[in-house]
Amino acid sequence: MFTRVLAVASLEIRIGLRNRWLLLATLILAAFSLALALLGSAPAGTLGVDRMTITVASLASLSVYLVPLLALLLAFDAISGEIDRGTALLIFSSPISRVEFLLGKAIGHFAVILIALLLGYGLTAGVLVAFGGGSLAGLTDFARLIATSAMLGLSFLAIGYIASSATRAPGTAAALAIGIWLVAVVLYDLALLGALVADNGGTFSRSVFPLALLANPADAFRLFNLAALGASDLVGGMAGVSDALPYPPSAALAAIAGVTLAAFAAAAAILKRIEP
């Protein structure tokens, strides 16, 4: 079983290298994070907070937008592409189970995202250290950001696999993936905000809203990172919310893991029913 999963995973990494996907993702992450680090560092001196910490706070917001997009763009082709090319027939007629196949894809794609995050955000951390803006506390913040961003990526990979196996056609899967990104990252927050305003401190704000934040990995990710940075005094907004929630910030991490597992189970269930 292990060699088969590894065969799928290593092929995905190879493809990511070959078609310059990994390079592109790294460049995008590096460019955006460097821009935020260098342009956004101006107020750090006056606030007297570690320059790396405030950069990580900005990068957490960047990750919320970029990482789900990268993950969904990697995932949409995973099953639909194999069906479209006819290679699904070959793969599923060989002695690999559907779950092993999905696991291999996930490990390969996860590795691609992790490498891009390490290189992209790592470069920014390196630049900050080189220019004398680094500290040990700042580096652990960076490490936490990279680790949780990778978790966020994995959750959206799993959601992308649902789209890929449910549509079975790469074009439709791609459109659905973009739709999922738009809803999860942009519209979900807008809807919550609207509901909060309309509810004005009623039952929704007290019981539904905290759970709604956990249900969306993008929100759970932001919640955890800003709470961990103690950044409510730095950036305000969403970060201030975490103090008023009925659960510790670590529950947000558990929620991301839960959504990831549920999405994997759903994708595997759909994949098992597919006749290639």
Place this chain on the structure above:
Amino acid sequence: MTDSVLSIKNLTKRFGRQTAVDGVSFHIEPGERAALIGHNGAGKTTLIKSILGFLTPEEGSISVLGNEPGSNAARRSVAYLPEAVAFQKALTGVEILTFFSRLKGEDPKAVPGLLEKVGLSEAGRRRVGTYSKGMRQRLGLAQALIGEPSLVLLDEPTSGLDPVSRQDFYALVEEVAARGAAVLLSSHALSEVEAKTDRVLIMAHGKLVADDTLASLRRAARLPIRLRVQGAEVAADEIAQRLGGRRVNCRSVELFCDADEKLSHLAAISALGSLVEDVEVTLPSLDDVYRHFTGVDAKKES
């Protein structure tokens, strides 16, 4: 019967109200090369997908070396080449074969040998995107030969190949069968498989309408042989009178006969002596035989 590599009994598969495969039964023994012939939509691909375990039939049973289709034991002994497969263009031939070797639990060290066997040693390090159609098809066959399978299923493997590539392809199939593997290959034309297979299975409208050697099918079809006699001069009328054929133009006469009457007709023609300049004997073509088993039978039913 139990040593059959593939044994299918009374298989029926329906899609909604349409019956794609209708009560098909046959066995394939080790080392046998069988051709599955039928026009598009005759049920060939449905049958092959059922053998692979992708489709669950409504009735009947399939056994692959005594195992359920799609079970791990069956998958380990079956190799398959689908009709239209497009490998990742960015990968090389070596990478693709290494990947499938690892999926099948075979040693990737055998990959260079496989590439050499299908004549792709030179191209193995190049990206598949640069391959011609024939090369891609040979790469697909190399994939199907990984790990010496007992049953090789090839779905329309030679469609779109030039005659030379097709001959090379059948030479490989012969090698595989000589090693003891059973080969079932599908095609839409009988003329494509010719003498390259031991047995011909003809499907029409989901039913198996013929299952025999090509020579026996020819005999069973009892299609007439055409003799075209060319006279030395303007003698067609006289030749037609003496042989009892039909006059085509002022020099040639055409007549039809069964296979067992051929020699007596030829004797009669040679008895005409200098009146005859040339004789042309045309056996019924493979397409005629195919049409006999599919078209005519279908008309009888309706």
